[in-house]
Amino acid sequence: MSIIERKVDEVLTSYEPINKEELTRLWNEVRPSFQHQIIVLDDDPTGVQTVHGVSVYTDWTKETIENGFLEKNQIFFILTNSRAFTEKETEIVHRDIAERVEEIAQAMNKPYLIISRGDSTLRGHYPLETEVMKEAVERNGNVEMDGEILLPFFKEGGRLTVDNIHYVQYNDTLVPAGETEFAKDRTFGYESSHLGEWIEEKTNGTYKKEEVTYITLESIRKLDIEAISEQLMNVSSFNKVVVNALEEEDVMVFSIALTLALNKGKRFMLRTAATFTKVIGGISTRPLLKRKDLIENNLRNGGLIIVGSHVQKTTAQLQELQTVDSLHFIEFDCHLVLNKAAFKHEVDRVRKEAEEKVAHGITTVIFTKRERLDLGEGMKEEELKLSVEISDAVTSIVRNFEVRPNYILAKGGITSSDVGTKGLCVKRATVAGQIAPGIPVWKTGEESTFSYIPYVIFPGNVGADTTLKEVVLELEQI
Structure with a gap:
């Protein structure tokens, strides 16, 4: 019906x-x-x-x-x-x-x-x-x-x-x-x-x-x-x-x-x-977070943004974000996961390029190839396993990153989870609040890859086409 x-x-x-x-x-x-x-x-x-x-x-x-x-x-x-x-x-x-x-x-x-x-x-x-x-x-x-x-x-x-x-x-x-x-x-x-x-x-x-x-x-x-x-x-x-x-x-x-x-x-x-x-939980409503609430020490380094979700809303939000000239964008060819050697080379390339830019104060956006990897009918479990390999590669970029970013933002539910647990190695975080409706921010624990860093968790299916751009502009104070 x-x-x-x-x-x-x-x-x-x-x-x-x-x-x-x-x-x-x-x-x-x-x-x-x-x-x-x-x-x-x-x-x-x-x-x-x-x-x-x-x-x-x-x-x-x-x-x-x-x-x-x-x-x-x-x-x-x-x-x-x-x-x-x-x-x-x-x-x-x-x-x-x-x-x-x-x-x-x-x-x-x-x-x-x-x-x-x-x-x-x-x-x-x-x-x-x-x-x-x-x-x-x-x-x-x-x-x-x-x-x-x-x-x-x-x-x-x-x-x-x-x-x-x-x-x-x-x-x-x-x-x-x-x-x-x-x-x-x-x-x-x-x-x-x-x-x-x-x-x-x-x-x-x-x-x-x-x-x-x-x-x-x-x-x-x-x-x-x-x-x-x-x-x-x-x-x-x-x-x-x-x-x-x-x-x-x-x-x-x-x-x-x-x-x-x-x-x-x-x-x-x-x-x-x-x-x-x-x-x-009896939790009160609090105002949306601003940059000043999250970034205490104004590092000269740029931020690091990871975009992994493939829903249409995320792709539209990424396209809007790409209109911000001051950001640097790197496409990660995740389809290379089918070729182990080429995939490893691609992971290294993306990480090194991002490190160089962030170290020079340029906020960098790493985004996975927008087309889904489709293995055909009846291959859901296999596709899920490959998506885990791709996610592991993305999180390794964060875990092995040699420059402390000003902040980290991850786009997509599974992406943000893996970046938080496997990339930032968080065991316990505190929720600082939301930077936009439905978009939470963690303050990472002492044990994290980057201690006490603001970590923005941006769901794949939340916000208008301009919301990702607006959040980044707030964090960048552009």
């Missing part, structure tokens, strides 16, 4: 606004009762695109998870980067994490909430990640998970859910997610825009759209907390809950109802985009 596009303004004005004063009162009344430790598993590093002042860990050892539980903050992130994993790797990692979290929570006698933070355009290892964790928690905790909540709303990226249909905003138009380029993803593609149908599609019919619990905007806008909480209380057998949302306040309303259900003993897995993590 084809779902029509809708105009953003028409949708936003078609619902009565929330009584914000009453919402604030309810939030202040209920939120203090929420004492769960929040563990966010991020399938790429863009999940911190709404938060600040929180820790991101890049491994999931028992010691790391214990450290997260012992923090003063109620919330911490673990970057798994599972969107770059095979299904088998994803299964192993999520089982390990869930078992360790359950063990630590029992030892500390601490309730917890696991959030599987996934892509707001619905790509990723779903339902595998949450199913594996559900089984591990139930087996090790001798408990039953009542349900799973899906909340992919992310206003900053233009991802809105209304009438149970998930939309992606393009300028002033909302396009059903199943009709966007993201739905055609070679690894994580899908057809459905209606989230109930999407669940049915992704679970191969195990969970039917008719059995899904839908939290409507009508009940949210009426602040019908009791009714929403009752809906959650009636969920069992790991059935699914879909939450509609057009504004962050809608997520707050749902979070109040969720808190009441959790306080009564209900247990849920969550698959959400970034907005929910901010709201449930």
Whole structure:
């Protein structure tokens, strides 16, 4: 069934606004009762695109998870980067994490909430990640998970859910997610825009759209907390809950109802985009970061920008960035990965040229060849493995870079994860905030390749065509 596009303004004005004063009162009344430790598993590093002042860990050892539980903050992130994993790797990692979290929570006698933070355009290892964790928690905790909540709303990226249909905003138009380029993803593609149908599609019919619990905007806008909480209380057998949302306040309303259900003993897995993590974590909104907030010592060196994502939006943003004359651009021919010797030579060439330019104060942009490497039908796993080799090569450029850049910016979810973990070798970073809506900045830890450097994580699918250029102009003070 084809779902029509809708105009953003028409949708936003078609619902009565929330009584914000009453919402604030309810939030202040209920939120203090929420004492769960929040563990966010991020399938790429863009999940911190709404938060600040929180820790991101890049491994999931028992010691790391214990450290997260012992923090003063109620919330911490673990970057798994599972969107770059095979299904088998994803299964192993999520089982390990869930078992360790359950063990630590029992030892500390601490309730917890696991959030599987996934892509707001619905790509990723779903339902595998949450199913594996559900089984591990139930087996090790001798408990039953009542349900799973899906909340992919992310206003900053233009991802809105209304009438149970998930939309992606393009300028002033909302396009059903199943009709966007993201739905055609070679690894994580899908057809459905209606989230109930999407669940049915992704679970191969195990969970039917008719059995899904839908939290409507009508009940949210009426602040019908009791009714929403009752809906959650009636969920069992790991059935699914879909939450509609057009504004962050809608997520707050749902979070109040969720808190009441959790306080009564209900247990849920969550698959959400970034907005929910901010709201449930009680994290305040802060102004966008400026250059002065990030770059304390004005090095004479230039910055280093890595562009890896191949979605159309990234290519359009790169083209806009190329109009900035003061930057130096290097194309990395990643298709040479099929010839090992030529590929190694290309990696060395790109790194040396970039080092020379950055050392002379010229910010340098390394971008991968824009055409995808296509091995043909039935070769998804092989293509994924080659993409890992390419990513490893890109991260080696950062790891072996002999000049300290003024800042580093990576474009693309998987690219930015690998640059952060394998290039910058970050074990724990602090989220400084956002430099543009949906674009987070880490301050790297002492152990990093470049300690305490501003690291801008720019998702592949966020922003207007000019946003990358605007961010770089801010960092360059041009």
